[in-house]
Ligand SMILES: Nc1ncnc2c1ncn2[C@@H]1O[C@H](COP(=O)(O)OP(=O)(O)O)[C@@H](O)[C@H]1O
């Protein structure tokens with residue numbers, strides 16, 4: 087399997103005075119005031135950058151933030167500069183763009199031990215298109231490449247894949263290496279029974295993963311925005327809940343496949359619905375079969391939590407990606423909090439292996455103060471699921487072989 091091969095690592099590269107293009111995943115959650123609500127991904131990127139600085143390298147740091155369509159101030163990386171500077175102990179210089187003359191000048195002026203943070207690479211559509219000309223421009227300001235963006239390793243984008251055609255060596259950072267070491271190990275040999283919990287809002291990314299998960303897991307728990315596509319496929323009314331209309335057939339076939347494979351597929355039996363998508367929305371608990379028109383499901387209900395907890399009690403390995411509800415709003419955080427508590431309890435009291443992946447899932451666990459109780463906190467949600475599926479990760483494949 088492609089993800090199992092070993093990639094070149096940082097220790098092997100000659101770094102003094104070199105300009106190193108570091109692709110990190112600094113896609114952290116920000117609130118409406120542009121304040122960072124969870125800095126896990128920034129902290130996780132620090133060891134690689136610090137190592138490079140200590141070796142006398144000049145770091146050109148790149149990341150995406152969110153899913154902007156073109157230049158969108160809300161998705162600027164600027165709010166990250168103070169925290170990054172504080173954690174690294176250097177004044178991080180911020181560019182207004184990720185390519186072009188200003189970037190070239192700032193990169194040329196970088197001292198040894200200096201860091202230049204580029205603006206959001208997704209402000210250019212060429213990033214996600216993996217456009218070779220764009221990748222070449224990104225690469226032009228550096229001498230070698232380090233990919234530490236495990237959370238984005240499942241995307242074949244210009245800054246994760248294309249750029250490796252123009253920068254050699256192209257090696258993995260410490261975070262990338264750590265994630266691969268842990269997750270490949272856990273996936274190759276999971277202790278059974280093995281459960282996956284999948285929620286969140288990136289339905290189209292994750293629904294495809296479910297099919298392969300059915301071949302690996304004994305129990306599959308679904309929550310978050312994922313479930314309404316399944317309900318609708320079964321003929322239930324879903325009101326104004328999140329639904330992927332073009333995935334209804336897939337949802338039906340997944341329910342059938344789970345049955346055929348003897349996988350216990352658990353969908354919530356009750357839902358917390360809201361009259362609007364807001365923290366102060368009216369809310370009530372309804373059976374999953376009775377979501378009223380004009381209401382939307384924003385969390386799983388208490389019966390569902392009980393069923394999920396009972397099922398999780400029987401497991402030895404659990405991978406969780408995607409919150410059970412809109413946990414950012416206190417009223418709809420109970421399902422996510424309950425799962426976080428259950429996993430922490432199973433890890434500490436029963437030695438169950440628990441792996442939490444994804445920016446928002448990790449933020450929820452951090453918010454609950456339970457991150458250090460889990461076996462592994464992964465900075466990648468989609469990436470860890472695709473790794474679990476056995477899919478090659480383009481961002482890893484593109485790196486030099488060890
Ligand atoms: N029922 C729901 N309807 C809409 N959004 C939801 C629902 N449940 C969870 N979410 C949202 O899903 C987001 C996280 O989704 P996702 O990005 O897929 O997870 P992760 O970052 O952990 O991989 C959160 O911001 C949460 O508010």
Ligand SMILES: O=C(OP(=O)(O)O)[C@H](O)COP(=O)(O)O
Nearest residue numbers: 113237238444445466467468469
């Ligand atoms: O947050 C991320 O993924 P995740 O929500 O699956 O953990 C990564 O930064 C990748 O972002 P993307 O799913 O917009 O490519």
